[in-house]
Amino acid sequence: MKKFAFLAWPALSGILIALLILQFRTNLFTVQPAQITRVDLTQIQSLPQAKEAQIDKNFISSYADAVDKAAPAVVNIYIRSNESVQGESDKPLPSPSSEFHSSLGSGVILNQQGYLVTNNHVIEKADEIVVALQDGREALAKVIGTDPGTDLAVLKINLPNLPAIMIEASDNLRVGDVVLAIGNPFDFGQTVTKGIISAKSRTSVGLNRYENFLQTDAAINPGNSGGALINTRGNLVGISTAIFSKSGGSNGIGFAIPSTLALKVMRNLIEDGRVIRGWLGVETQELTPQLAESFGLNNVRGLVLAGVVTNGPADNAGLQVGDLILAFNDTSIVSGLASMRSIAEVKPGSIIKVSFVRNGEPLTTNILVGERPST
Numbered sequence: 037m038k039k040f041a042f043l044a045w046p047a048l049s050g051i052l053i054a055l056l057i058l059q060f061r062t063n064l065f066t067v068q069p070a071q072i073t074r075v076d077l078t079q080i081q082s083l084p085q086a087k088e089a090q091i092d093k094n095f096i097s098s099y100a101d102a103v104d105k106a107a108p109a110v111v112n113i114y115i116r117s118n119e120s121v122q123g124e125s126d127k128p129l130p131s132p133s134s135e136f137h138s139s140l141g142s143g144v145i146l147n148q149q150g151y152l153v154t155n156n157h158v159i160e161k162a163d164e165i166v167v168a169l170q171d172g173r174e175a176l177a178k179v180i181g182t183d184p185g186t187d188l189a190v191l192k193i194n195l196p197n198l199p200a201i202m203i204e205a206s207d208n209l210r211v212g213d214v215v216l217a218i219g220n221p222f223d224f225g226q227t228v229t230k231g232i233i234s235a236k237s238r239t240s241v242g243l244n245r246y247e248n249f250l251q252t253d254a255a256i257n258p259g260n261s262g263g264a265l266i267n268t269r270g271n272l273v274g275i276s277t278a279i280f281s282k283s284g285g286s287n288g289i290g291f292a293i294p295s296t297l298a299l300k301v302m303r304n305l306i307e308d309g310r311v312i313r314g315w316l317g318v319e320t321q322e323l324t325p326q327l328a329e330s331f332g333l334n335n336v337r338g339l340v341l342a343g344v345v346t347n348g349p350a351d352n353a354g355l356q357v358g359d360l361i362l363a364f365n366d367t368s369i370v371s372g373l374a375s376m377r378s379i380a381e382v383k384p385g386s387i388i389k390v391s392f393v394r395n396g397e398p399l400t401t402n403i404l405v406g407e408r409p410s411t
Contacts (some may be wrong), residue, residue: 096268099216103228105270108170108199109145110263112220113154113177115162142219142263143167143191144272146302147200153302154262155277156182156189167193170226181305185246185313187277188298190305201264204271206250206294209233217254217276217290219263229255231288238291246313246377249291250274256290265292274298314382315408317348322372323360331360332396337369338362353403355392362398363391380408 141158145151152167159165165177175193182189209215213233221227231254238249252265256279265274274292304311320339321327328336339361344351362369365388369375382388384407391400 096214099214099228099230099268102216102266102268102270103218106201106216106264106266106272107218107226107228109201110170110218110226111143111145111152112168112226113141113143113158113262114166114168115140115159116164116166141259141261142276144262144264144275145198145200146203146272146299148198150193150195150198151180151302151306152177152191152193153275153298154189154191155275156184156187158262159189159191160184165191167191169195169199181309181311183301183305183311185311186293186297186301188275188293188301190302201266202269202271203295203299204267204269204273206273206296209236209250209267209273211235214268215252215254215273216266216268217252217256217260217263217292218266219256219260219276221255221257221259223259231255231290234289246380247373248294248297248377249277250294252290252292253288254290255288256292260290310410312384313380313408314384314386314405315348316350316379316403317345317406318350318355319343320361320372320376323369331393333360333393336362337371338393339369339372339375349403349406353390353401355390355401355403356394358394360393361390362393365389366391379405 141154143152143154143158146153159179160182162179165179166174167177168174173195175195177191177193180190180192211233215231215233217229217231219227231252233250234253235251238247238251250265250273252274254265256276260276261278263276264272265276267273273295275295275298276290276292278291279289301311319342321342323331323333323336323338323340327340328334328338341350341355341357341359341361344355344357361375364375364378367378379388382405384405386405387402388405389400390403391398393399
């Protein structure tokens, strides 16, 4: 019995110690989850605030401000053409009204004096043009000048308190920038579509002589021609012009004339009545691998002179048919279209250096740039 009592005390002590340890561990576990929960809640509550701050800085949830700024300066264009109204040529032309014609396109007011720009193909067959503003006003438009080479035309209307769009240099655009197209597709009324700049400096599209298009996936449809392509600040960066489509609808490949080019053409047409371009008086053919081999050259780009206008700038500088032009002003030839476009942008009366090859001999000469004839 004493032996049992002797053994009971250590066992009882062990049980008491175990109970104390269990109580301590229970308190420990009840404290730890509470502490973890408080820490997690603090972190979770702060997370939306951090996201909101990031969104406010880098994300635009609406482009309404840009549209509100630009849209009043985007107009609808209607025309009257004797060709389009067969059998009614003896009837007097109606006064301006919203029923004047079906809409042919859009336009953009560039200043408060009433000058606006559109595409030449929108108005080229018009006998009378009506411009309808977003605020409901309408006016007959006068053609100030046209430039088929870029498919641009400048019109003028006389109305008070005209809205005017802000113009931003299209040179600052980057591929991936968000843009909005505003116009009157299918005569539905003013419509806004969104996309990005898909590419810049598109040539070889086959629309105009002087191509330097912005490409966008913003939906552009018939009726958008001549309308505005704006950035997210509501400033004009291009004039919507054409779409690439096999169905006649938008396939996400649209083209716009850069605002920098449109502004230059507008100024020329207003101030000079024509667009003044540099001219060399040559016809060229891009150097093919076969032609390069005949010149004894490899991996060289250039332009072969296929024709030289008698008494033209190139003729007067001594260039001949068969000469291979390698560079203008020490800038290597990239393509025929790009080179001719760069020459067109040179002011007549300027002198440019031409590097060329004749009979295997590298030569240089200076050409006094002339003005391209209007024809």
